[in-house]
Every structure is written in C-alpha cells, then in structure tokens.
Amino acid sequence: MGGATATMTGTGGKPRSDVSALTGLVGVAGLLVWIAICRSWPHIASSLDIPGPRERMVGPSAALMGLVFASGPMVLWSVLVEKVHRNPTTGIDWSLKHRRKRDRSVTWTKIGALWITWAIIAALYCLGRWYWTDNYAFALDVLATAIAPMVALSVPYVMWLDRVMIEPRDHSWHFGAMLMGQLGWDPEQVKKHWRAWIIKGFFGAFMLSIVPGGFAHVVNADVMTIAGNPVALGVMTIELLFLIDVQIGTVGYLVTMRPLDAHIRSGNPFVAGWVAALVCYPPFVWGIIGNGLVFNYEQNTRDWGYWFSGHETLLWVWAGWLVVLTGIYAWATVAFGIRFSNLTYRGVITNGPYAFTRHPAYLSKNLFWWCSVLPFLVTSGSYVEMIRNSFFLLLVNGIYFWRAKTEEAHLLLEDARYREYHAWMGRHGLITAPLERLYRAVLPQPAPASEPIG
Structure with missing residues (x-):
C-alpha cells in the first residue's frame, strides 16, 4: 500500500x-x-x-x-x-487543452477497453457464488445501480482527460489496442491494466459489502447507558x-x-x-x-x-x-x-x-x-x-x-x-x-x- x-x-x-x-x-x-x-x-x-x-x-x-x-x-x-x-x-499538463488536437481514436479505444473490462469483472461476479449471499449481495446491488451512470460518465470523463494527459496511451489504451488489433500495444502495460482492475474489482466489492456493518450500532449507541461499563x-x-x-x-x-x-x-x-x-x-x-x-x-x-x-x-x-x-x-x-x-x-x-x-x-x-x-x-x-x-x-x-x-x-x-x-x-x-x-x-x-x- x-x-x-x-x-x-x-x-x-x-x-x-x-x-x-x-x-x-x-x-x-x-x-x-x-x-x-x-x-x-x-x-x-x-x-x-x-x-x-x-x-x-x-x-x-x-x-x-x-x-x-x-x-x-x-x-x-x-x-x-x-x-x-x-x-x-x-501525468497531466493542464496547458495541453489549449493546444492539443483531439484524437478520437485513442479516446474511443480507451472507452471501449473500460467497458469491456467492466463487463469481464461483472461476469466474474456472476461466477463467484459468494457474491450472491449476505453482505456481498448488498455490494452487488450498489454496483449494479452504479454501472449505468459509470458507463455514461466515462465518455465525457475520458474525452476531457485525454486533452490534458501527457501520454493518453495509458494502460487502458494498451488493453483496448490489443483487443482491436491496433499496432503499438505493450503486453506489460496490459498486465498493469489488469492488475489494477482486479484489485479494484476484488477489494472494492469487499469494502462496499462491509460498509453497513457496525453503522447501525454506532448510530443507535446509548452513550449515557454504557458510559460506566x-x-x-x-x-x-x-x-x-x-x-x-x-x-x-x-x-x-x-x-x-x-x-x-x-x-x-x-x-x-x-x-x-x-x-x-x-x-x-x-x-x-x-x-x-x-x-x-x-x-x-x-x-x-x-x-x-x-x-x-x-x-x-x-x-x-x-x-x-x-x-x-x-x-x-x-x-x-x-x-x-x-x-x-x-x-x-x-x-x-x-x-x-x-x-x-x-x-x-x-x-x-x-x-x-x-x-x-x-x-x-x-x-x-x-x-x-x-x-x-x-x-x-x-x-x-x-x-x-x-x-x-x-x-x-x-x-x-x-x-x-x-x-x-x-x-x-x-x-x-x-x-x-x-x-x-x-x-x-x-x-x-x-x-x-x-x-x-x-
């Protein structure tokens, strides 16, 4: 960490x-x-x-x-x-937005890579039986609710970010370029992309699953009653x-x-x-x-x-x-x-x-x-x-x-x-x-x- x-x-x-x-x-x-x-x-x-x-x-x-x-x-x-x-x-130079031309091919390659990554992670959630029980079911409900806004917002977010990134061809681009058969993608960058997203997918769902735990106890705690115990x-x-x-x-x-x-x-x-x-x-x-x-x-x-x-x-x-x-x-x-x-x-x-x-x-x-x-x-x-x-x-x-x-x-x-x-x-x-x-x-x-x- x-x-x-x-x-x-x-x-x-x-x-x-x-x-x-x-x-x-x-x-x-x-x-x-x-x-x-x-x-x-x-x-x-x-x-x-x-x-x-x-x-x-x-x-x-x-x-x-x-x-x-x-x-x-x-x-x-x-x-x-x-x-x-x-x-x-x-990795951002904010002045680039005034002098860089938009490169839609890079942007859409990255957006496509993100969407495919999320789809694969969703499929893995479906395969993992433990994700459909107890607190994990709550986490999946949250993620299912969030996926539509994430997909919609990813388009303007990536377009905006690509205008100012010093190197727009990041890990996501290399994964997308590999899938689309474009030249210049690096296997090591693809591995870095997936390491990051496996970490987000695995630990993100776990953390969301335990967010409600203990919250009710803390909010409902009667401090005056337990102060002497x-x-x-x-x-x-x-x-x-x-x-x-x-x-x-x-x-x-x-x-x-x-x-x-x-x-x-x-x-x-x-x-x-x-x-x-x-x-x-x-x-x-x-x-x-x-x-x-x-x-x-x-x-x-x-x-x-x-x-x-x-x-x-x-x-x-x-x-x-x-x-x-x-x-x-x-x-x-x-x-x-x-x-x-x-x-x-x-x-x-x-x-x-x-x-x-x-x-x-x-x-x-x-x-x-x-x-x-x-x-x-x-x-x-x-x-x-x-x-x-x-x-x-x-x-x-x-x-x-x-x-x-x-x-x-x-x-x-x-x-x-x-x-x-x-x-x-x-x-x-x-x-x-x-x-x-x-x-x-x-x-x-x-x-x-x-x-x-x-």
Missing part, C-alpha cells in the same frame, strides 16, 4: 509525505458530522417539519451516504488546499474506529482518479504478494484464518470481558489498550486520505503512524488479536487447545509478516524515494529500527519476494 510520493525534507532526513495528515482528518470530520446527523435525525426532522419517519437513520443507504460525507471534504481539501491536480505525478464502552468505541477505517478505506478504492493524483500507478507484480493478501480476505479467509478450517485460533475461547470479569480496574485498562490498538489501525488508514488500497503503489506515506513503523496497521491488528481473543485461555481448560490456538495465531502473524515483506518488495522496486524512506526507518524508526536489528540478527537476508505475475 502507498500514498503520495515523498520528497526529502533535508539531507539524511525522513522523507516528507505529499499527503498531509489533515487530508484524512477532514474526511473523518465529515463522517462524524454525518453520524451526528443520523443520530439526531428525529429532532432535526421534527424541528424542520421534514416529512417521513422520526427515527435515527441506520440503514444501508445512510451508511453509503457516509462515504459522500467522508470523501467530499477530502477531495475538496486535496484540490483547493493541497492542489494535488498540479502534481507532476498525475468498560466492556460496553470499549466495544462501542472500537466499533466506531473500525467504522472510520472502513469508510475512509472504501473511499480510497472509489476515488482512484488521475486528476486527484490518486490513481493506481502499479499493482503488485509479485505472486507471493497476491497470495499473502488474498488469504486475508473472503472467500479465502473463511476457510483459513480465524474461525476457518485451517488456522483456527479461537477454539473454546471467550473474549477479554469474560476472563477479566469482576476486576473493574483491569477491565478499564484492557478496554483502553484495545481502543489504542484499534485507533492506531484506523489512523493507519486515515493517513492515506483518498489513496488507500491493497496491493498497489500510489506513492509513499511517511507521516502519522508511518513515522514510527512501516506497517502500523499490521502490527496493531495482530497485537489486537492476541489481546482481545487471548488464545492461550480456553474454557475447556485443555493445555493442548491453548497451544493449538497460540500456534495458529502465530501462523497468522507470519502471514502478515510475509504480506508486509511482499509489499515492501513492490514499493522498493517502484520508487527510489520509497527506498529512502525504507532505509531511514531501518535506522531511525522508533519501532522499525529495533525490530529491523532483531530481524537481521535472527534471520538471513531474504531473497526477492517471487517472480512477477505473468
């Missing part, structure tokens, strides 16, 4: 992120405003005499609207304050933080636009990177991690509230610790602003939690599992089960370590400025530096992650 490309703050200094810390924060502020509106809707509707039910807005449509309230401020901030549309990394208050706060993570993360998949400098510059080319990432998501995760059939680390376990019941002080401390871990996890997503996505290079993030460790999300997530599940405590009292649970959670930790290394291999391959950040963190990162020394002392230097896909 990556954010904006970095520039050096000075000789030997930590690279500076082009995505400011405020970008994600204004998105969080917009989302919190929408949550407040949803919670206060009965009073708002009554005061303004708005027709309709006088109830809190908790449905899937309200959850989707949260994406608008989160993305709108981030886009406006990025354009009006950070002026990202002027970044050289966009460390377990209930801790769980509600954690749900709010996960909600922020999901909403900001989903925006990252939806707003991959070149004028915002948020386009996918490359998808991870390593087979190992794809395997390490995909096993962490449905449908693969259902049979592998957590309560799956392979790495089940929750057999005969109970949550932390059960084990610490009756110890009020410990409950408060543990709830606070889990909230901190979840907060770091959400912060790691918020730091990307509109550029979050898996398996992609979209530049480099060096601020927020990435100033302390290269992989704050993975580190906090894995610590959260140990501290919330407590796999070494089981209701059966079986030492064998304790060892099994702990062993399998260690294997899950290993998957995330593997995943982190494949992501690093991708970014190291793409950008010299990421290599500067990587090296700086290895020497000076508060968490990364000591872990790096330990890793190098215990394990030999790793070989390249794998051969590129294709």
Whole structure:
C-alpha cells in the first residue's frame, strides 16, 4: 500500500509525505458530522417539519451516504488546499487543452477497453457464488445501480482527460489496442491494466459489502447507558474506529482518479504478494484464518470481558489498550486520505503512524488479536487447545509478516524515494529500527519476494 510520493525534507532526513495528515482528518470530520446527523435525525426532522419517519437513520443507504460525507471534504481539501491536480505525478499538463488536437481514436479505444473490462469483472461476479449471499449481495446491488451512470460518465470523463494527459496511451489504451488489433500495444502495460482492475474489482466489492456493518450500532449507541461499563464502552468505541477505517478505506478504492493524483500507478507484480493478501480476505479467509478450517485460533475461547470479569480496574485498562490498538489501525488508514488500497503503489506515506513503523496497521491488528481473543485461555481448560490456538495465531502473524515483506518488495522496486524512506526507518524508526536489528540478527537476508505475475 502507498500514498503520495515523498520528497526529502533535508539531507539524511525522513522523507516528507505529499499527503498531509489533515487530508484524512477532514474526511473523518465529515463522517462524524454525518453520524451526528443520523443520530439526531428525529429532532432535526421534527424541528424542520421534514416529512417521513422520526427515527435515527441506520440503514444501508445512510451508511453509503457516509462515504459522500467522508470523501467530499477530502477531495475538496486535496484540490483547493493541497492542489494535488498540479502534481507532476498525475501525468497531466493542464496547458495541453489549449493546444492539443483531439484524437478520437485513442479516446474511443480507451472507452471501449473500460467497458469491456467492466463487463469481464461483472461476469466474474456472476461466477463467484459468494457474491450472491449476505453482505456481498448488498455490494452487488450498489454496483449494479452504479454501472449505468459509470458507463455514461466515462465518455465525457475520458474525452476531457485525454486533452490534458501527457501520454493518453495509458494502460487502458494498451488493453483496448490489443483487443482491436491496433499496432503499438505493450503486453506489460496490459498486465498493469489488469492488475489494477482486479484489485479494484476484488477489494472494492469487499469494502462496499462491509460498509453497513457496525453503522447501525454506532448510530443507535446509548452513550449515557454504557458510559460506566468498560466492556460496553470499549466495544462501542472500537466499533466506531473500525467504522472510520472502513469508510475512509472504501473511499480510497472509489476515488482512484488521475486528476486527484490518486490513481493506481502499479499493482503488485509479485505472486507471493497476491497470495499473502488474498488469504486475508473472503472467500479465502473463511476457510483459513480465524474461525476457518485451517488456522483456527479461537477454539473454546471467550473474549477479554469474560476472563477479566469482576476486576473493574483491569477491565478499564484492557478496554483502553484495545481502543489504542484499534485507533492506531484506523489512523493507519486515515493517513492515506483518498489513496488507500491493497496491493498497489500510489506513492509513499511517511507521516502519522508511518513515522514510527512501516506497517502500523499490521502490527496493531495482530497485537489486537492476541489481546482481545487471548488464545492461550480456553474454557475447556485443555493445555493442548491453548497451544493449538497460540500456534495458529502465530501462523497468522507470519502471514502478515510475509504480506508486509511482499509489499515492501513492490514499493522498493517502484520508487527510489520509497527506498529512502525504507532505509531511514531501518535506522531511525522508533519501532522499525529495533525490530529491523532483531530481524537481521535472527534471520538471513531474504531473497526477492517471487517472480512477477505473468
């Protein structure tokens, strides 16, 4: 995963992120405003005499609207304050619109490639049985509703963009040229096109499927009632933080636009990177991690509230610790602003939690599992089960370590400025530096992650 490309703050200094810390924060502020509106809707509707039910807005449509309230401020901030549309990394020269002639053949080749790509992704959705059940069915409903506007808007959007792109023959053009038998297409560019769109199709549907989850709980939460209960208050706060993570993360998949400098510059080319990432998501995760059939680390376990019941002080401390871990996890997503996505290079993030460790999300997530599940405590009292649970959670930790290394291999391959950040963190990162020394002392230097896909 990556954010904006970095520039050096000075000789030997930590690279500076082009995505400011405020970008994600204004998105969080917009989302919190929408949550407040949803919670206060009965009073708002009554005061303004708005027709309709006088109830809190908790449905899937309200959850989707949260994406608008989160993305709108981030886009406006990025354009009006950070002026990202002027970044050289966009590949855009806005002055070209006054002196370049329209090349309809390039434009229609790209539009045709986009439409065929979407049709293929739709066919894959139809073949995947899991997409027609539970939350995924909701995601497909959203995508089915959006496809007609996407097709219609793609025409003026591509025509407009082609007038100002320095090189209009991008990944989409190469795929379209291949299909239409035109000369000059590059197989490597076609692979890049499909890596990017498989990532969007796979993870975009997943993120949309989980957008409604937890939204109703947060909007309906009775804060006054649970304020004195460390377990209930801790769980509600954690749900709010996960909600922020999901909403900001989903925006990252939806707003991959070149004028915002948020386009996918490359998808991870390593087979190992794809395997390490995909096993962490449905449908693969259902049979592998957590309560799956392979790495089940929750057999005969109970949550932390059960084990610490009756110890009020410990409950408060543990709830606070889990909230901190979840907060770091959400912060790691918020730091990307509109550029979050898996398996992609979209530049480099060096601020927020990435100033302390290269992989704050993975580190906090894995610590959260140990501290919330407590796999070494089981209701059966079986030492064998304790060892099994702990062993399998260690294997899950290993998957995330593997995943982190494949992501690093991708970014190291793409950008010299990421290599500067990587090296700086290895020497000076508060968490990364000591872990790096330990890793190098215990394990030999790793070989390249794998051969590129294709």
